[in-house]
Amino acid sequence: PYTYNPCSAKERAREFALEAMAEDLQRLEALPGNYYNFHPGAHVGQGADVGIQMIVDTLCQVMFEGQQTTVLLETMAGKGTEVGRSFEELACIIEGVAAKCPELSDKLGVCLDTCHVSDAGYDIIHDLDGVLDEFDRVVGIDRLHAVHINDSKNPCGAHKDRHECIGKGYLGNEEFGGGMQVMQNIVSNGRLCSLPFILETPNELAGYAAEIRLLRSLQQ
Ligand SMILES: [Zn+2]
Structure with a gap:
């Protein structure tokens, strides 16, 4: 459900997100x-604070006590007015829900997208552990449930926010300053390796x- 926007400036669009x-x-x-x-949404010029509050309000309405699903906020690249471009913005959403609806707090977490966090400015090429330390400090590593x-x-x-196939972009290709070692670090990292990893490229079965x-061969 990537196309809806719970922090749209248009009421009808927010209602659609809520209903969906x-x-x-x-x-x-x-x-x-x-x-x-x-994807938490885009504040479309209303400001991140307003967007965050709208997302919190939506989550408090659509989530319910005792639900068995964990809702994950995806880390965003910071394209346009996207909310969730920093760990701080994700923490604000999580803290907002925890303050308003404490009974829902343990069913809210984060999915880390490696393309998005790099595009957002977190240097997972040279300092993956430093980035995860920062995530832990700001959000809490126990909130991280998927990659x-x-x-x-x-x-x-x-x-x-333009995905590339593994090994062909700035993270995994030496031509761009990355390399397979970067991918190896990600899939082998002690704080990540037990989480579900989801591929969003290359979109056909043989490529997947x-x-x-490739990723299994890299995992140590
Ligand atoms: Zn993603």
Whole structure:
């Protein structure tokens, strides 16, 4: 559900996000124990604080006590007016929900997208552990439940959000200053390796099979 925006300036768009998320979370009760990942949204010029408050309000309305699904906020690249471009913004959403609806707090977490965090300016090429330390300090590592493992078509800090196949972009390719060692560090990191990793490229089965084989061969 990447197309909706719970912090749109248009009321109808916010209502659509609310209805879609509420329905999804109700339906997911038939498949208990899943993660429900979403892009927090774009504040479209209203300011990050307003956007964060709208996202908090939406989450407090669509989540419910005793739900068996964990809702994950995805780390964003910071393209345009995206909310969730920094660990601080994600922490504000989580703290906002915890303050308003404490009973929902333990069902809220984060999915780290490797392309997005690099595009957002976190240097996972040279200092993955430093970035995870910062995540732990700001959000808490126990909130991290999943990884979207993508390479990036753009350098660290570009604020673009263009995924690339593993090994062909700025993270995994030496031509751009990265390398397979970067991917190896990600899939072998002690704080990440037990989490589910989701591929969002290359979009066809043979390509997925090749990337899965590659990543498994790298894992130490
Ligand atoms: Zn993603």
